[in-house]
Amino acid sequence: MQLFVFVCAAAMILVGAIGVIVRSHPVHAALSLILTLFGVAVLFVAQDAHFLAAVQVVVYAGAIVVLFLFVIMLLGVDKAEALRIDPVKVQRPLAVIVGLGLFGLVAAAIVRSRDSLVVRGRGIDIASGEAGHDSNIRQLANDLFSNHVFAFEVTSVLLVIAVVGTVLLARRPRSGSASDTSAGGK
Amino acid sequence: MFAIDNLLEGLTPSAVLIVLLKVVIVFVVGLVATMFMVWFERKIISGMQNRIGPNKAGPFGILQTLADGIKLFFKEDLLPDRADRFVFRLAPFLAFVPAFLVWSIIPLGGDFSNGKNGSVTMFGHRTFVQLADPPVGVLLLLAISSIGVYGIMLAGWSSGSKYPLLGSVRASAQMVSYEAALGLSLAAVMLVAGTLSTNGIVTSQSSLGRWHVIATGVVPFIIFMIAATAELNRPPFDLVEAEQELVGGFNTEYSSLRFALFYLAEFMNTVTMSGVIVTMFFGGPQPVKFNLGAVHFSGDLHLGFMNGTVWFVAKLLVFLYIYVWFRATLPRLRYDQLMNLGWKLLIPASLGWFMLLAAQRVATDNDWNKWTVNIITIAVLLLCGLLLLAATRVSAKNREREGAMF
Numbered sequence: 001m002q003l004f005v006f007v008c009a010a011a012m013i014l015v016g017a018i019g020v021i022v023r024s025h026p027v028h029a030a031l032s033l034i035l036t037l038f039g040v041a042v043l044f045v046a047q048d049a050h051f052l053a054a055v056q057v058v059v060y061a062g063a064i065v066v067l068f069l070f071v072i073m074l075l076g077v078d079k080a081e082a083l084r085i086d087p088v089k090v091q092r093p094l095a096v097i098v099g100l101g102l103f104g105l106v107a108a109a110i111v112r113s114r115d116s117l118v119v120r121g122r123g124i125d126i127a128s129g130e131a132g133h134d135s136n137i138r139q140l141a142n143d144l145f146s147n148h149v150f151a152f153e154v155t156s157v158l159l160v161i162a163v164v165g166t167v168l169l170a171r172r173p174r175s176g177s178a179s180d181t182s183a184g185g186k
Numbered sequence: 187m188f189a190i191d192n193l194l195e196g197l198t199p200s201a202v203l204i205v206l207l208k209v210v211i212v213f214v215v216g217l218v219a220t221m222f223m224v225w226f227e228r229k230i231i232s233g234m235q236n237r238i239g240p241n242k243a244g245p246f247g248i249l250q251t252l253a254d255g256i257k258l259f260f261k262e263d264l265l266p267d268r269a270d271r272f273v274f275r276l277a278p279f280l281a282f283v284p285a286f287l288v289w290s291i292i293p294l295g296g297d298f299s300n301g302k303n304g305s306v307t308m309f310g311h312r313t314f315v316q317l318a319d320p321p322v323g324v325l326l327l328l329a330i331s332s333i334g335v336y337g338i339m340l341a342g343w344s345s346g347s348k349y350p351l352l353g354s355v356r357a358s359a360q361m362v363s364y365e366a367a368l369g370l371s372l373a374a375v376m377l378v379a380g381t382l383s384t385n386g387i388v389t390s391q392s393s394l395g396r397w398h399v400i401a402t403g404v405v406p407f408i409i410f411m412i413a414a415t416a417e418l419n420r421p422p423f424d425l426v427e428a429e430q431e432l433v434g435g436f437n438t439e440y441s442s443l444r445f446a447l448f449y450l451a452e453f454m455n456t457v458t459m460s461g462v463i464v465t466m467f468f469g470g471p472q473p474v475k476f477n478l479g480a481v482h483f484s485g486d487l488h489l490g491f492m493n494g495t496v497w498f499v500a501k502l503l504v505f506l507y508i509y510v511w512f513r514a515t516l517p518r519l520r521y522d523q524l525m526n527l528g529w530k531l532l533i534p535a536s537l538g539w540f541m542l543l544a545a546q547r548v549a550t551d552n553d554w555n556k557w558t559v560n561i562i563t564i565a566v567l568l569l570c571g572l573l574l575l576a577a578t579r580v581s582a583k584n585r586e587r588e589g590a591m592f
Binding site: 027028031034050051053054055057058061062063066067069070073074134136137 | 321328381383
């Protein structure tokens with residue numbers, strides 16, 4: 001059963017990932033990305049990480065890709081992009097190198113930690129010896145708010161800075177020409 | 187935990203049969219409830235507007251929806267020239283399927299007396315009167331409703347037409363912004379119930395005083411009600427299909443069966459959202475029981491295993507009526523009013539209330555003086571509220587000086 005679920009989810013992820021790269025239409029690429037994210041969510045469920053699966057769908061599929069689509073629609077770039085023109089020359093060779101490097105790192109990590117993966121593969125609940133309906137959330141909360149509380153708070157500060165920066169960037173051109181627009185009778 | 191895991195662990199055929207039966211029943215009940223809702227809304231609104239409403243097909247016109255559905259079946263299925271073929275065909279299903287999925291996690295009945303936790307015995311198996319009780323329960327609801335955005339968004343975009351695109355951009359902005367308020371008000375319920383599973387949430391509301399509408403102090407319920415109405419794109423938040431501005435909204439280019447799917451999804455969502463409100467705040471299938479001195483009522487209607495279902499349907503009807511009532515009375519909001527309400531009022535209010543409830547929880551856990559904690563929390567919240575108010579005032583003044591439209 002586990003193998004069956006894994007094969008299906010992995011196929012979903014791979015088809016989605018290839019779709020993101022191959023589809024030249026940005027909206028289709030974004031839809032392929034959703035397929036990949038769902039596949040990952042299915043894998044999380046198969047590992048008994050129900051909470052992570054739900055958050056994966058809520059945050060990534062439900063908010064981030066919606067924002068992608070939103071930007072695509074608002075900017076009106078809903079036409080296929082010409083792949084022949086490369087705006088930044090080093091971009092493509094660099095992408096190949098980084099991709100291969102990332103693949104190597106992930107493969108090395110899997111090979112090195114094979115033994116612990118076998119234990120964890122039976123599910124998070126079993127690995128930590130706690131089970132039950134809400135054990136996922138309890139474990140995650142304990143970890144997040146005790147062991148990693150500093151990183152958590154720093155991340156929230158980072159997000160606030162990002163929001164403030166966005167507001168500032170969005171408002172800057174306005175203040176320069178404020179008198180012009182009001183004089184123009186808008 | 188998921189039924190699929192058990193399939194290989196030597197389950198008897200009758201257990202598999204129960205699951206299949208439940209799937210069929212839930213699906214059929216959902217469809218019938220939706221058809222009923224369409225008729226109910228038309229009939230009640232016509233009553234409120236001094237009209238007769240549907241009255242030809244069947245008694246009281248109750249088969250009107252069926253007749254409309256058959257009519258839509260036989261209409262021509264149009265595909266606009268500039269449409270994106272694949273996405274155009276996919277979008278109705280993306281709207282329809284999530285609407286049904288939410289229905290599967292709502293407890294539709296069951297026996298909650300004497301600590302039975304809502305289980306009933308069916309063919310010698312103890313089971314719950316809900317299709318699935320996943321460990322993430324309520325989060326699944328949020329996940330599914332966030333997927334529902336895609337149906338509307340892609341429908342508008344793939345039509346290759348301007349007004350549907352405007353409608354769908356509005357819809358997605360609205361749904362994404364109100365989802366935060368929706369989630370935060372649900373978080374208050376989870377905090378009080380101490381669990382995410384819908385069955386657990388219903389079980390924890392064992393008496394009238396412990397219904398979450400009272401236990402969380404009404405405010406999360408009001409926020410949830412407003413946010414849910416916005417999430418459903420129903421009046422007064424139906425900017426998505428504002429006929430006067432957008433021709434017909436995101437589904438302008440759709441016809442025949444595809445349009446029927448959108449229409450069904452919309453009403454199905456209303457029914458499921460009412461079900462969610464009943465489950466989260468009003469005890470779901472728990473009977474209303476009170477004990478006021480001489481007047482004693484245990485909530486048992488002597489209907490056996492249907493007792494919970496009858497209570498659930500009765501509560502559901504109240505909220506369906508309220509939604510129709512909203513539609514008949516409230517005028518549509520302007521777009522900037524909608525965004526102001528969501529971002530500047532609902533989200534801060536739900537966050538503040540969540541903090542208050544969390545502080546109370548900590549106080550009871552640590553045996554602190556409850557009143558001191560309450561007063562300090564309220565003082566802090568008031569201060570934050572005033573700061574927020576000052577901030578919005580200043581920004582409004584700045585924008586006015588800069589000559590912006592809103």
